[in-house]
Structures are given as C-alpha cells and as structure tokens.
Amino acid sequence: MIKGIFETHINVSDVERSAAFYERLPGITLLHEDTARKSRFYWVGAPGVSMLGIRENYPTPLVQRQHFAFRVELDDLRSAREELSRLGIPTENFHGEDAAQLMVFPFMPAVSIYFDDPDGHSIEYLAMLDDEPRPDLPIMSWQEWDHLHGRTES
Structure with a gap:
C-alpha cells in the first residue's frame, strides 16, 4: 500500500x-x-x-542531527558536486572523504554524495544504478563498481 x-x-x-x-x-x-x-x-x-x-x-x-536523501538522476549526480561547490557547499562521500571518490552501496545499488545544512543535518543526493543488486559485496568506490561490471569510467 x-x-x-x-x-x-x-x-x-x-x-x-x-x-x-x-x-x-x-x-x-x-x-x-x-x-x-x-x-x-x-x-x-x-x-x-x-x-x-x-x-x-x-x-x-535543541537541534538534533538528522539525515535524509534526495533522489536524483545519475547524470545529475555527476554534476551535483560541481554545482554544490559553486554554491560554497562542501561535499563528501559515505566515508567522510572528498566526494571526488564516490561510493556505491551494492545492496541497492546506488551511488551518492553527502553535504550538511547550516544546522549540521546530513543531506544525501542518491542515484540508483541500473545494475543488479549485490548484497554480498561491501560498499566500494564507484570506480571499483564500474570495473566489476566491465565499465572503465564513472
């Protein structure tokens, strides 16, 4: 329902x-x-x-840190980091590292970037991938995911 x-x-x-x-x-x-x-x-x-x-x-x-994700298209995710940077909003990957190296959640599969709002709420832009889910695999870089699927660049 x-x-x-x-x-x-x-x-x-x-x-x-x-x-x-x-x-x-x-x-x-x-x-x-x-x-x-x-x-x-x-x-x-x-x-x-x-x-x-x-x-x-x-x-x-009292403001407690919250998390939510906005669904975006894969092509939009590719340009989101640059757009957020232009707005002065730093981005990171799942591990809190520079968003230049994005991570894939194989169980979905999806790729995403993270950033914070002025109160520290965690916001995610998430794009679903067309590949089959792989819940048996750990979170990995998008580059590793593409290599696993015979693609050479993300």
Whole structure:
C-alpha cells in the first residue's frame, strides 16, 4: 500500500538561515511560509511528489542531527558536486572523504554524495544504478563498481 515517503520535516535553529540554504538547491521550490510558526514548506522535485518542511525551534530549541536523501538522476549526480561547490557547499562521500571518490552501496545499488545544512543535518543526493543488486559485496568506490561490471569510467 505504501508507495514512498512524501514528506520530511526537520527542526532548524534559524528558519531564515536554513531557508536561504535550501532555496539555493536546484529542485527545491517554496510552497508555503507560515511566519507565525516560523515554518517553510518546499516541493522537492515536481510539485505534489514530495515535500520538505523546516521549522524553527520545534518542538524545542535543541537541534538534533538528522539525515535524509534526495533522489536524483545519475547524470545529475555527476554534476551535483560541481554545482554544490559553486554554491560554497562542501561535499563528501559515505566515508567522510572528498566526494571526488564516490561510493556505491551494492545492496541497492546506488551511488551518492553527502553535504550538511547550516544546522549540521546530513543531506544525501542518491542515484540508483541500473545494475543488479549485490548484497554480498561491501560498499566500494564507484570506480571499483564500474570495473566489476566491465565499465572503465564513472
């Protein structure tokens, strides 16, 4: 019955600062602002498909680090690191290393990059790969994954 995750909400320490961050990301469109509740809601990708909500100091001023992933197309992931860098947002791979060496999760399989928002929430851009899942394999570099599948570059 469940088809996917429609919305994610996170607590932020400063809604204006966080809004400035999220509104720079490609594919994020402001849907609604509730100034009384210090909240903003965004469409993620196409309107009506998925939503992100940010709310200042709710339910408490304590902000705990959260993690969520935005699904992206593989071709977009290839250029995302450069786009995020242009925006002044550092990226890393699964191991916390430079995102120049991206990692593949063979059990899915998928490849991704990570970055943090102003409150330290962990954000992931994740692209599914067309290959068959390999849950028997450990997380490996995209280069190793492609080599395993007879491809020479990622």
